[in-house]
Amino acid sequence: MGLRLITPPTSEPLTLQEIKTHLRVDGEADDSLINSLILSARQYAEKFQSRALLTQTWELTLDHFPAMPFRLPLPPLQSVDEISYTDYAGNTTVIDAADYVVDTASFLGRIDHAFGKYWPSVTLRPINGVKITFTAGYGDTPADVPDMTKQAMKVLIGHWYENRQAIVFTGTNSVPQEIPFAVTALLTMDRVVSW
Numbered sequence: 001m002g003l004r005l006i007t008p009p010t011s012e013p014l015t016l017q018e019i020k021t022h023l024r025v026d027g028e029a030d031d032s033l034i035n036s037l038i039l040s041a042r043q044y045a046e047k048f049q050s051r052a053l054l055t056q057t058w059e060l061t062l063d064h065f066p067a068m069p070f071r072l073p074l075p076p077l078q079s080v081d082e083i084s085y086t087d088y089a090g091n092t093t094v095i096d097a098a099d100y101v102v103d104t105a106s107f108l109g110r111i112d113h114a115f116g117k118y119w120p121s122v123t124l125r126p127i128n129g130v131k132i133t134f135t136a137g138y139g140d141t142p143a144d145v146p147d148m149t150k151q152a153m154k155v156l157i158g159h160w161y162e163n164r165q166a167i168v169f170t171g172t173n174s175v176p177q178e179i180p181f182a183v184t185a186l187l188t189m190d191r192v193v194s195w
Contacts, residue, residue: 009054050192052136061128065119069112077109
């Protein structure tokens with residue numbers, strides 16, 4: 001099974017100005033660094049939560065037709081764009097969208113056969129014979145992303161901005177500190193444990 005990003009989000013959940021205000025940064029000298037921290041914080045939050053925050057398109061490949069109903073990763077699911085399969089001879093066929101139904105209302109988006117429909121009786125190529133292309137994310141704008149997740153990103157960006165190393169030592173006893181507990185505490189609230 002493989003999961004590959006096809007189209008990344010066109011924006012980030014937090015703006016440069018929003019983060020500069022949070023960090024109390026006035027100049028432009030660190031704008032490039034801050035923009036990279038915003039991107040990294042979104043990617044960290046998405047990986048930690050197993051979610052897609054802003055609209056993005058993914059390709060999921062499977063070696064076999066999945067048992068139905070099949071739950072898709074990276075909620076929330078917006079749409080299933082295409083399901084296709086490749087047979088042993090290398091011929092690729094797109095399955096008619098009328099042959100399956102898509103559930104975007106459940107916690108984890110699902111697909112299932114339409115009434116009276118089943119997977120075709122073909123021999124698939126042995127690896128990555130089935131491909132599901134889907135769009136996931138809360139929406140297209142920062143306002144669509146939950147505030148709790150954005151707050152975790154702000155804390156994480158602030159930590160990274162102030163501490164340019166993986167582990168920092170603070171206090172008189174030089175106790176090592178990693179990512180602040182507040183980040184994981186906030187992100188855990190919407191974490192998807194399995195799919």
